[in-house]
Amino acid sequence: MKKKVRTYRIAIDGHSSSGKSTIAKSVAAVLGYKYIDTGAMYRAITYKILSGNISPDDIDGIKNLLNTTSIDFYVEDNKNFIILDGLNVENEIRNLKISEMVSEVSAIAEVRDFLVKRQKELGLGVGVVMDGRDIGTVVMPDADFKFFVTASLEIRAIRRQTELEAKSKEKVNYNQILANLKKRDEIDSSRKHSPLKIAEDAIIIDTSYLTIDEQLNKIIDIIENKKGKQTK
Numbered sequence: 001m002k003k004k005v006r007t008y009r010i011a012i013d014g015h016s017s018s019g020k021s022t023i024a025k026s027v028a029a030v031l032g033y034k035y036i037d038t039g040a041m042y043r044a045i046t047y048k049i050l051s052g053n054i055s056p057d058d059i060d061g062i063k064n065l066l067n068t069t070s071i072d073f074y075v076e077d078n079k080n081f082i083i084l085d086g087l088n089v090e091n092e093i094r095n096l097k098i099s100e101m102v103s104e105v106s107a108i109a110e111v112r113d114f115l116v117k118r119q120k121e122l123g124l125g126v127g128v129v130m131d132g133r134d135i136g137t138v139v140m141p142d143a144d145f146k147f148f149v150t151a152s153l154e155i156r157a158i159r160r161q162t163e164l165e166a167k168s169k170e171k172v173n174y175n176q177i178l179a180n181l182k183k184r185d186e187i188d189s190s191r192k193h194s195p196l197k198i199a200e201d202a203i204i205i206d207t208s209y210l211t212i213d214e215q216l217n218k219i220i221d222i223i224e225n226k227k228g229k230q231t232k
């Protein structure tokens with residue numbers, strides 16, 4: 001059943017595989033809000049760069065590519081699909097090849113400017129839950145609620161392994177995933193343009209030992225009782 005609360009704009013940031021997308025999707029479903037997965041947008045651009053054989057160093061090539069790019073979301077049965085240039089690429093963007101390159105692509109200023117502009121548009125004037133790395137700091141600094149979701153590196157690696165194995169029906173190497181997450185944490189936190197950092201007014205949710213229901217209840221309770229350090 002949808003809960004009735006005032007229409008809010010909610011930012012959920014956090015580390016890779018911290019569980020933030022799962023929790024963001026659930027919060028949006030409970031509140032009947034739009035859900036925007038900004039990581040999927042960076043993955044879609046990475047997919048387009050890879051498919052076009054463009055090097056991440058080729059800034060002119062990337063600028064041209066962005067000039068002819070459209071990104072949107074399509075929702076069916078409460079599931080979100082990312083639409084790149086009119087095509088559903090949801091399945092193509094969730095593999096290790098994309099994961100290995102996406103941090104490099106998301107550190108490119110032109111890519112960030114392009115996507116942040118689109119994310120601001122998507123978050124305007126509606127009840128929205130947006131998840132990513134810089135939502136509370138850059139995309140929606142005026143969000144009504146800001147959460148920062150995290151979990152230990154090892155627990156995040158196990159979660160990502162389980163997710164990838166369920167999807168590919170094949171064994172996936174734990175150490176490779178651990179190394180990839182560690183590297184992405186480092187690149188995401190140290191990049192020059194909008195690095196991953198905790199907004200001053202964010203509430204930290206450590207999901208390491210919480211079930212999805214416990215995480216959801218915690219966040220919904222904060223929203224319903226307006227316990228957030230709100231900016232307005």
Ligand code: DC
Nearest residue numbers: 016038039042102103106132133134
């Ligand atoms: O949430 P995810 O793992 O699907 O995100 C993929 C990558 O995109 C991640 O390595 C960092 C980047 N990203 C970003 O830089 N800014 C965002 N708002 C969302 C994701």
